[in-house]
Amino acid sequence: xxxxxxxxxFLSIQEGENLTVYCNSSSVxxxxxxxxxxxxxxxxxxxxxxxxxxxxxxxRLTFQFGDxxxxxxxxxxxxxxxxxxxxxxxxxxxxxxxxxxGKGTKLTVNP
Amino acid sequence: xxxxxxxxxxxxxxxxTSVKIECRSLDFQATTMFWYRQFxxxxxxxxxxxxxxxxxxxxxxxEKDKFLINHASLTLSTLTVTSAHPEDSSFYICSVxxxxxxxxxQYFGPGTRLTVL
Numbered sequence: 425x426x427x428x429x430x431x432x433x434f435l436s437i438q439e440g441e442n443l444t445v446y447c448n449s450s451s452v453x454x455x456x457x458x459x460x461x462x463x464x465x466x467x468x469x470x471x472x473x474x475x476x477x478x479x480x481x482x483x484r485l486t487f488q489f490g491d492x493x494x495x496x497x498x499x500x501x502x503x504x505x506x507x508x509x510x511x512x513x514x515x516x517x518x519x520x521x522x523x524x525x526g527k528g529t530k531l532t533v534n535p
Numbered sequence: 536x537x538x539x540x541x542x543x544x545x546x547x548x549x550x551x552t553s554v555k556i557e558c559r560s561l562d563f564q565a566t567t568m569f570w571y572r573q574f575x576x577x578x579x580x581x582x583x584x585x586x587x588x589x590x591x592x593x594x595x596x597x598e599k600d601k602f603l604i605n606h607a608s609l610t611l612s613t614l615t616v617t618s619a620h621p622e623d624s625s626f627y628i629c630s631v632x633x634x635x636x637x638x639x640x641q642y643f644g645p646g647t648r649l650t651v652l
Contacts, residue, residue: 466643
């Protein structure tokens with residue numbers, strides 16, 4: 425079973441559109457991280473959220489950590505082709521000392 | 536953050552041969568490095584934690600005799616896939632850890648695409 429479920433699995437949109445991708449779990453995490461990975465490259469950390477209800481903004485990207493610390497969302501405003509990539513969430517359960525990754529959402533932004 | 540390189544970026548080998556992948560930390564003394572494997576449409580899976588000067592810690596289900604890890608210096612860890620088979624074809628990614636576990640901040644390398652024919 426997958427500890428972290430990401431949805432949608434694939435998303436193809438036009439430049440300028442807004443989108444939201446989700447990272448859900450039935451487990452509580454002490455923190456959640458979001459990464460973007462481009463084809464043939466390693467993941468690059470975008471943000472870490474640690475407090476339930478926390479909202480962090482990174483330019484056009486808005487990250488939210490659920491109040492119960494079981495889920496997170498990433499909202500992109502006015503998407504650009506440069507936002508294309510695989511968005512991965514990863515969670516720290518606290519006691520496991522191991523970061524667990526979701527399968528990712530593959531985003532394509534068409535010009 | 537740390538700058539991490541991997542070599543080679545892609546390799547194609549015949550079944551039964553061994554392949555060595557290098558992971559270098561260019562500007563950070565890496566006591567701990569991590570090796571991951573990523574299959575298409577699958578999560579990034581931690582294979583092992585590489586500790587400088589000591590034996591690597593392997594995750595459950597990962598054969599330590601098949602995936603040999605050597606971390607002889609603070610800047611270099613190597614992963615050798617021994618007697619490679621087509622099912623070992625995958626994207627192998629290393630990371631440099633800021634702490635001793637994967638929950639501490641990691642800096643990922645660009646990955647190595649292994650194709651076993």
